[in-house]
Structures are given as structure tokens and as C-alpha cells.
Amino acid sequence: MTSITVELNERSYPIHITSGSLGQFNKFLPKHNQQLCIITNPTVAQYYLQPLLDSLTEFSVTVFEMPDGEQYKSLSIYSDVMDHLIAAGLNRDCAIVALGGGVVGDMAGFVAATFQRGVDFYQIPTTLLAQVDSSVGGKTAVNHSQGKNLIGAFYQPKAVLIDAQCLQTLTERDYLSGLAEVIKYGIIYDAEFFSWLEHHTAELKMRDANTLMSAIQRSCEIKALIVADDEREQGVRALLNLGHTFGHAIEAASHYGEWTHGEAVAAGTIIASKLAEVTQQLSVSEFRRLFNLFSALGLPTQSPDMPWSEWRDYMQRDKKVKDGKLHFILPTGIGSAAVFKDIDEQTIAAVITECC
Ligand code: NAD
Ligand code: GLY
Numbered sequence: 001m002t003s004i005t006v007e008l009n010e011r012s013y014p015i016h017i018t019s020g021s022l023g024q025f026n027k028f029l030p031k032h033n034q035q036l037c038i039i040t041n042p043t044v045a046q047y048y049l050q051p052l053l054d055s056l057t058e059f060s061v062t063v064f065e066m067p068d069g070e071q072y073k074s075l076s077i078y079s080d081v082m083d084h085l086i087a088a089g090l091n092r093d094c095a096i097v098a099l100g101g102g103v104v105g106d107m108a109g110f111v112a113a114t115f116q117r118g119v120d121f122y123q124i125p126t127t128l129l130a131q132v133d134s135s136v137g138g139k140t141a142v143n144h145s146q147g148k149n150l151i152g153a154f155y156q157p158k159a160v161l162i163d164a165q166c167l168q169t170l171t172e173r174d175y176l177s178g179l180a181e182v183i184k185y186g187i188i189y190d191a192e193f194f195s196w197l198e199h200h201t202a203e204l205k206m207r208d209a210n211t212l213m214s215a216i217q218r219s220c221e222i223k224a225l226i227v228a229d230d231e232r233e234q235g236v237r238a239l240l241n242l243g244h245t246f247g248h249a250i251e252a253a254s255h256y257g258e259w260t261h262g263e264a265v266a267a268g269t270i271i272a273s274k275l276a277e278v279t280q281q282l283s284v285s286e287f288r289r290l291f292n293l294f295s296a297l298g299l300p301t302q303s304p305d306m307p308w309s310e311w312r313d314y315m316q317r318d319k320k321v322k323d324g325k326l327h328f329i330l331p332t333g334i335g336s337a338a339v340f341k342d343i344d345e346q347t348i349a350a351v352i353t354e355c356c
Pocket of ligand 1: 102140
């Protein structure tokens with residue numbers, strides 16, 4: 001087991017990275033959290049709920065299974081969870097445990113942030129995306145019909161408990177989607193890690209256990225450093241949104257279903273990187289390396305074709321708009337990135353056309 005600390009003073013917490021230890025996660029839960037509510041979904045529950053429950057015999061446990069899918073990260077399901085917690089008689093000393101991917105984690109976190117004005121929260125992420133990104137850093141939210149993650153809170157977990165073996169049951173699409181976020185850390189922060197990923201594409205594709213442990217560890221180390229530096233996204237944390245402005249437009253245009261989050265981020269990162277190449281932040285050969293890595297890992301590199309006006313409308317609705325201006329995160333080399341606000345529309349439109 002490897003442990004990493006997210007350093008946030010009195011709210012600091014550990015990320016424990018293991019392989020095959022899900023059934024021993026009880027030892028990380030303090031005894032004062034006698035009442036637990038596990039929030040999960042049927043897809044995850046069929047594999048991992050019973051082993052977790054078997055290890056929690058000394059706790060009083062209730063389970064809420066939300067339906068599986070991004071569309072259920074909603075206020076309506078949030079309200080159902082609250083009804084469940086109140087009916088089960090949970091008090092302020094209870095803890096909410098998220099067992100699932102980013103959808104379950106975001107919902108459970110928002111529930112924990114708001115039930116009885118905030119109760120303890122533990123993340124047991126079971127997708128690669130959740131293990132390397134969404135379970136760390138305290139962003140919690142549900143969606144609104146007008147946009148993704150519009151209702152939420154920053155609320156840090158007490159611990160993140162990762163069992164990398166859970167990744168073996170993911171569908172190919174969901175697994176590859178998580179790799180897009182792993183590559184992101186190499187691009188924005190760590191050239192050496194990027195190069196390591198380039199040399200381990202075969203092992204990553206076959207979900208080799210040791211390679212996965214290393215990739216998860218380095219990703220979590222980088223995320224922990226960035227969150228410790230800028231918990232509320234006033235500065236450097238924005239870099240974690242590389243490819244997301246374009247990616248969210250792709251997700252919204254496809255009505256959140258056709259493209260997974262990671263696929264949209266991959267295609268969005270290619271647009272951001274092309275824009276960086278055209279504006280001379282990135283060399284032609286660096287762009288090629290980025291493109292080749294996404295391609296080698298079977299991630300989409302081409303965005304869906306839609307008119308510029310549609311792209312602009314979707315991007316304007318994204319949370320990254322400030323003072324009416326679109327902000328873009330662009331790589332400024334392999335291993336670094338920065339925020340750009342004054343790119344002219346013609347250039348963006350031309351790059352998007354090239355990437356569709
Ligand atoms: P997801 O939670 O929908 O999971 C993808 C699919 O995998 C689902 O069908 C799920 O049931 C299934 N699944 C989960 N674990 C499994 C396992 N071990 N074996 C088999 N199937 C499994 O999607 P995701 O990609 O994990 O998360 C996407 C969500 O995360 C989005 O809502 C996005 O907004 C959010 N997100 C949040 C943050 C954050 O910082 N809070 C960061 C990135 C993304
Ligand atoms: N996934 C982006 C963030 O945590 O800030």
C-alpha cells in the first residue's frame with residue numbers, strides 16, 4: 001500500500017492506494033462514525049458491495065443504490081438520498097461512503113456536505129477517472145438542466161481508499177476514459193511522467209497491475225500537490241481543466257451520453273493542443289507526441305463536427321467563462337500549461353474545424 005497526503009492543514013487527508021484490499025477498508029474508518037451510509041449504484045454493487053459490507057460488521061450500515069448514469073447526478077436523486085438518510089435515522093456522527101465512479105462520488109460528496117450541515121465523508125473510487133481525479137480535491141456537485149455540476153460545494157473527504165483491482169471489471173470505454181485524465185497530469189505538470197506513459201502504452205492497455213499502481217500514484221501525487229496549493233481554484237487548479245472547455249461542449253452537444261467525460265476530454269485536449277501549436281506555445285513535434293499518445297491508447301482525437309456558433313454557445317455556458325471572456329488552458333510544452341484569455345475567435349474556429 002502507498003499513502004499520499006493531501007495537505008490542507010486541519011482538513012488534510014490520506015489517499016491510500018492498494019490492490020485487492022477493498023475488504024479491509026474498515027480499518028481506515030474511525031469508530032466514532034458508528035453509522036455509515038454507503039452510496040453506490042447497481043453496476044458497482046454487484047461486484048464490490050458485499051466484500052465491503054462483510055468488512056463493516058462492527059458498524060451500523062445502510063445502503064442507498066442510485067440508478068447508474070450521469071443523468072441521475074440530479075437534485076431529484078439527491079432528494080431521494082436525503083429522504084433515505086432521514087428515514088434511516090442517521091445523526092451528525094454518521095459518515096457517507098461513496099462506492100463508485102465520479103457520478104456516485106460527486107453525489108455522495110454533495111450529500112455529505114449538506115446533510116445536517118456536513119458529515120464525514122469517505123471516497124472509495126472504483127473507476128480510473130475517479131481514482132486519479134474526481135475522488136481527490138473535494139469538488140462535489142449535482143447537475144442542473146442548464147449545465148453540469150452547477151449545484152455543489154467544495155467538501156473534502158476524510159480519506160480516499162483506492163483499490164486498483166476494481167479497475168479490472170470496468171468496460172473498455174470507461175477504463176480508457178480514465179486514461180485521458182492520467183495523460184492530463186503528464187501534459188500539465190510532469191514531462192517525465194508523460195514520457196513514462198509513452199513507454200508503457202502496452203501495459204496500460206492491458207491493465208497491468210504494477211503499471212496501474214504507478215500511474216494512479218503519480219496522478220494522485222500531482223493532484224494532491226495542486227489541490228494543496230489552490231483548493232478553491234483561484235489559480236493553478238484551473239490547469240486541471242485542460243481540454244475540458246471543449247470537452248464539456250462535446251458532452252453537452254451529445255446530450256451527455258454518446259461521449260464519456262474522458263473521451264470528450266481527450267478530443268478537447270487535442271483541440272487545446274492544436275490551438276497551442278497554432279499560437280506557438282507548443283512545437284509541432286510536441287503536438288505530434290501528444291496526439292500519438294492519445295491515439296496509441298485508443299482515445300478519440302477527432303471532435304464531432306458542429307458549426308462554430310454552436311461550439312461558442314456551449315463554451316460560453318461553461319464555468320470557465322470570466323468577465324464574458326472564454327478562458328482556455330493550453331499546454332505550453334510537455335509538462336506545463338497556462339491560462340489564455342485573449343485568443344481571437346477566428347483562430348479558435350479555424351483550429352476547431354481542423355480537429356473535427
Ligand atoms: P461514472 O461514475 O458514470 O462511471 C462510469 C461507469 O462505470 C458507470 O456505468 C459505473 O456504474 C461503472 N463502474 C464504476 N466502477 C466500476 C467498476 N469497478 N467495474 C465496473 N463498472 C464500474 O463515470 P466516471 O468517469 O467515473 O465519472 C464521471 C463523473 O465524474 C462526471 O459526472 C464528472 O462530472 C465527474 N468528475 C468530477 C470531478 C471532481 O473533481 N469532482 C472530476 C472529474 C470528473
Ligand atoms: N477535476 C478538476 C479538479 O478537480 O479541479
